[in-house]
Amino acid sequence: MKLRELSSGRQFDVEVEHPGPPIKATLDGAALSLATRAQPDGATIIECGGRRLRAFAARRGDAIFVSVGPSTFTFAAIAASRGAGRHSLATPILTAPMPGKVLKIMVAEGDEVEAGRALITMEAMKMETTLSAEGPARIKRIPVSAGQMVDAGAVLMELSPIDSAKPQSDR
Amino acid sequence: MKLRELSSGRQFDVEVEHPGPPIKATLDGAALSLATRAQPDGATIIECGGRRLRAFAARRGDAIFVSVGPSTFTFAAIAASRGAGRHSLATPILTAPMPGKVLKIMVAEGDEVEAGRALITMEAMKMETTLSAEGPARIKRIPVSAGQMVDAGAVLMELSPIDSAKPQSDR
Amino acid sequence: MASGMIKKLLIANRGEIALRVIRTARALGIQTVAVYSQADAMMPHVAAADDARPIGPAEAAQSYLNSSAIIQAALAAGADAIHPGYGFLSENADFAAAVSSAGLNFIGPPAQVLAAAGDKVGARQLAQRVGVPVVPGTETADLATARNFAALTGYPIMIKAAAGGGGRGIRVVAAEAELGPALETAAREAQAAFNDGRLFLERYLEAPRHIEVQIVGDRYGRVVAMGERECSLQRRHQKIIEESPSAGITAAMRGAIIEAAVALASAVGYRNAGTVEFLVDGDNFYFLEINARLQVEHPVTELRFDCDLVAHQLSVAAGDPVREPPAPRGHAIECRIYAEDARNDFRPAAGPVLYLQIPAGPGIRVDTFLAPGIEIGTHYDGLLAKLIAYGHDRDEARRRTAAALDEFMLTGVTHTAAFLRGVVASERFARAELSTRFIEQFVRQWRAPEDSLNAAAVLAAVAQNAAAAAVSRPADRRSRSPWETLGSINFWSRS
């Protein structure tokens, strides 16, 4: 299956051949054996990089949360239909980088924007983060409104890239 | 229902009218209301004796384990058939006061013993405890043997009380 | 202000600090009252107190910043004192005044001292009067004045909330073009956070150390200092690792800074526990501000000076004279574990506490409100836990910190423990080469351990496979046990 690690955006191709112990799997094509030792509290001791580390994995909704010692990783399965050949940026989707509140939306559906244009400001834990357009685009859809609370990964905007050579109005 | 608290041997007659919050119940005939507040980890905050205490209750096998703050109590339901009119000591049963190992059995089935006679020695955590006859009795059955590990509450011996006036041999 | 023995204390706060204050109160035989917003009804501080009162919806402005709701809760519960913790209303002079007017004991400085300490401009002037150097700066939210100031001192300059604290509302402006938007955003953030949009501009020091002095003052005009704390390790101008003593200053500078702190606190008529902050740049130090409250990092001082600062606060608020502290001993380091993604610019994170392991052992103290099953949201500050390690010297404290961070586990919320582990284990930290730029430089070259990431990907795949039959989490909280619905998986050994 294909998994995306949300923090790095990195994709992993993992096939589990035997759920263990030890876990036998291929990771991005390379065979791998992971020694595991179940704990009574639901955790697992794994042997990793020459060390024994406590690990815990749990799924909630579409997110798979994994801790390996103090490190935390969150994965999402990439649906097979959108899998390998996932098309580049025909419909770029702007998602919330963190859970929080939509503070301000600076554009409207239908607007054409150039690269760097501020699109939306979010607030979480009293910190504001403004998300900007990465390239020239037209705003297709804005499914959120100012004041709304959103989860991390929630779709904030759908954009259609437009030819940067073509002249365009700022609004 | 009737519950026995194992440590004190005390019996409680509890009828739960409403499982809460607050819990409405009668305890040994007296109406009682117990304010509760569920916690995300499965515990419950109760108001008890003018204080708020954290409590947790869980059943395993026939034992109901309850913690109220640092206090621990273990209850067993008294089966309805043996309930209210539980007959006195027609067949006194000697049960293990603690989990551990049967070290030595000093009597045999059929023996008649007098009060105070040592019957069986158990060992737990390197400490020996010898159980003795509370009154004159005949040993009806010994379902355990030396060396055997037993749980707390396991039946060690069944005895038939005998008339103490009647003369008897020690063995 | 009411005085005398405190019998019932309301804690106008949440999270780890609410629990920490409750623990001291309990040991002193003082009854406690928790307050909570709608978002916090299931939080441990609510369960831990002897009484708990709802004070409003999730938004802090309507709950933890809602003075009248809090004071009403205190009166209704029969409390005779209010501890404000840190953040929220802790440095709000109007709140302190309202608490006193309601006949309650405010566990902090009197309103007029809060006002004086909170007035950054006035505090700077006071510092200059008592001969303590300050960083050049000016109060303004006006673009023209700001431009003039920047022209005089040179870019970059710093914008701060005049009423601010805890690093919030601080912006660094590198060039004139950014000045206008930065002033606008900073004013809005300051308004939201402190209900006071006034701003203050300061010359930006390139790589200073942040050193602060713990003070406690009583109503008899006595102020004692309990050593310094080095708080240079910051991200977004907010401290994440603090230690005491500072390994980077000379004994002479330590003495001078502590003397300056006591002089300033005495001049302002300081009462209760507080902190005087300084920036150290080479051989110079500059007064920064007075934090007129308990600091997040107060435990490192408690461990060195063998004291309970909350107990000190309650004691001086009840009218006792402050006592001379014992000679300090050993070294203490605090790491703040935040719900943030260190791999993405410390973005706030949230989620459920699915698995939890709190470190323990000799010299380890963890102040936290984490408990299995709770949900970490985004309404409030993302501080999850403070890991404080004490050792007979800095090296022992540092090694204990690293070992304890390895024991910390929290699944379900992205957090900074592994990053902090990286910092503490680094050569540069071991050599105590610290500055306020340390973290931004360190994070650039820090990576999550590759072995752990690969193993995590494999475990995630096993979990995803196993989850075919997993129960999804119900929308309400009525499940029999939160553990039944996590879809967590085990990797069973055959033994």
Place this chain on the structure above:
Amino acid sequence: MASGMIKKLLIANRGEIALRVIRTARALGIQTVAVYSQADAMMPHVAAADDARPIGPAEAAQSYLNSSAIIQAALAAGADAIHPGYGFLSENADFAAAVSSAGLNFIGPPAQVLAAAGDKVGARQLAQRVGVPVVPGTETADLATARNFAALTGYPIMIKAAAGGGGRGIRVVAAEAELGPALETAAREAQAAFNDGRLFLERYLEAPRHIEVQIVGDRYGRVVAMGERECSLQRRHQKIIEESPSAGITAAMRGAIIEAAVALASAVGYRNAGTVEFLVDGDNFYFLEINARLQVEHPVTELRFDCDLVAHQLSVAAGDPVREPPAPRGHAIECRIYAEDARNDFRPAAGPVLYLQIPAGPGIRVDTFLAPGIEIGTHYDGLLAKLIAYGHDRDEARRRTAAALDEFMLTGVTHTAAFLRGVVASERFARAELSTRFIEQFVRQWRAPEDSLNAAAVLAAVAQNAAAAAVSRPADRRSRSPWETLGSINFWSRS
């Protein structure tokens, strides 16, 4: 004995002490190897170490007392040192000799010192030679000799295992009729516990205090003392509450006892960490025995003397000279929480860890191996957790202890936390009126809180009702999560 820097350490023990040693080793960068019996495969010390080796079946005689299995495990794992913890093989001279012969570093005194300290008769003679008073006594397992001794000193007399320690194998004989059976049982217990059935008889002091001195010696003949511990609170002659300093002795007696301890330890050529125990009766003190190992109650000394005794052990075993300790500070109290029923003569208990809450807060340290889901069995000593509270004085330490005991929760195993809470909160304990008879007297009038018992009965009834649909626990451990099968119930609020 091998010497020099230790790189990989095998811990020949289990439970809290195995975890405690692992934590220090980790902070020092030393690799660790755990050993475990079949009964302990799922125990936290196995998970916490860098390597773990099975050493035999549940019976201690075939696992934790199995010298050759342990030494083989150490060699197979590439360990260069063995820490014996306390109990088990920690004071076994043959084991220490075998460890050294195998080229491994034994973290404890050399075999000949162990033999000398373990020889109760020889140690008594040594004490008398260096002018330290001893309780009148004699070595024998012979009934006639015992009768003669008792006739001379008068009943009651005490029977002890000559090779014993930790209170095991001690019997008090009140009258001649009991003497024969008591000698027989004591010899059997001594044989089982220490593989040595020799006995020792002593005059019984009515209500003495038990005071002991922590010492550390190096290979250069230097012995330092780290103050005394008061360990008078005992049940079955085993300590359950210890503190440092003792609140019940004069400065003059403290000085005399510490001087006696150092003289004795020096005379026996003591190396590594150890304890010299005394009984104090009025104005007299008597040498009791040398415990040639780390004591269960060592943390109270660590907190006062700002040190890590396990680190000291490793350091002197590696050849470093012992350092003069700093001046002590504050007061520390340790409470041992046992799997026992204080309402029934401290009968051993067992069961599953269904719910767990470990106390925390300023000054609180908890050394434990408890973890959710593990099973507490009856194969080994029933010590579950040590709650150690530190305060700037005895009163603060005592109040913190009581508050922390209120936070301790463990469901599924009957334990002594509530009883200890009763002791610590008592007037008599507050006044430090301590003796080795305190606990037997106190427990007679102690009752479980009636309110809690009634509430528990109601909760039990609700649980029993709810359990109709509860899943029973499967015989194997293959359930998806231990939490799904507990049949635990919640009492949901409607908010």
